[in-house]
Amino acid sequence: MAESQSNAPLRAPAGAPTSGVIHVRTRLAADFTVIANALVQRRGSAVTVGVAAYILSLPDGAPVRIDALCEHFTEGEILISRALRELEADGYLERRRERGLGGVLRTRTFFYDVPRGEEPEPPVPPSPPRPRRSGPSPRKPEGTALCRGQAHAKRITAALEAVHSEADLRSKLTALGYPESIVEVYKTGGSLGFTFSVPEAGPCITGMLTSPVKVEAHGHHMEGGCMEPKGGH
Structure with a gap:
């Protein structure tokens, strides 16, 4: 009976270090995200780094509210909320309050691949066209x-x-x-x-x-x- 063959390399490639991790890299052409080492090697909470990497992998317009993140991660609201605050304090995340149609306030979330201050501010989204009649304002309590x-x-x-x-x-x-x-x-x-x-x-x-x-x-x-x-x- 023929001996089974393994596709795994039998030895480390020439020039590889004698200890520590040896990377086996694959060149990707799609479905990948470029993340700065400063972020993925950030000291502190692994949850914070994981949340940042996940947000960077999302397309523009994806919801990143705490409840939306909790649906993806197994960590609860407290850890997710703490991660967002740490990212905001580090300059990776920014939340802006804007007044939209009908005077309704909303939050716009910006996420930076490098902290704010190291690159120019992102362009502010254009204001939506004004309707002929204003939409309803938030209902007043009675x-x-x-x-x-x-x-x-x-x-x-x-x-x-x-x-x-x-x-x-x-x-x-x-x-x-x-x-x-x-x-x-x-x-x-x-x-x-x-x-x-x-x-x-x-x-x-x-x-x-x-x-x-x-x-x-x-x-x-x-x-x-x-x-x-x-x-x-």
Whole structure:
């Protein structure tokens, strides 16, 4: 009976190191992503590097909300949210607040293959054409919901007067009973902002850490949610 043959190399190629990893490389012509070594060799959390690599592999327009990333990864919201914050702090991820049709606020997410500051700013997407008639604004809370929202906004405003960093902002909101998992923090015009829906079917709360602090209560957008219409990424 003939001896079985193996396609695996019997020995390392000439000139290969005597220890450590030996790469077996395949030249790819499609379905690959170019990632800088500075990112994939980033010290710290493997989750952060993995999330960054995944986002870079996605086409423009793909959703990268926390819930969308949790559908792909086995890690939960806390680790995914932490990874996004680390990437934002390192300059790889940027979230911009823009006002779209009908005055509806939405978030545009930009992801850089190298940190911001090392390359020119990306071009700002052109503004959509203005319709003849403005679309509906976010619904305003009424009655009990309005009173509840105004009460939340008032207590949050008082608590955030001396807050200037994202860490302090999240800490204060958590202490007030608004868990980190429901709060979306963003930066626009050099100021930190945040938005979330009050637990138990309450109104939306949106605020900016300006001087003075501005916090307001409003209804959900017609597409659903406090921050961004569906498909806004």
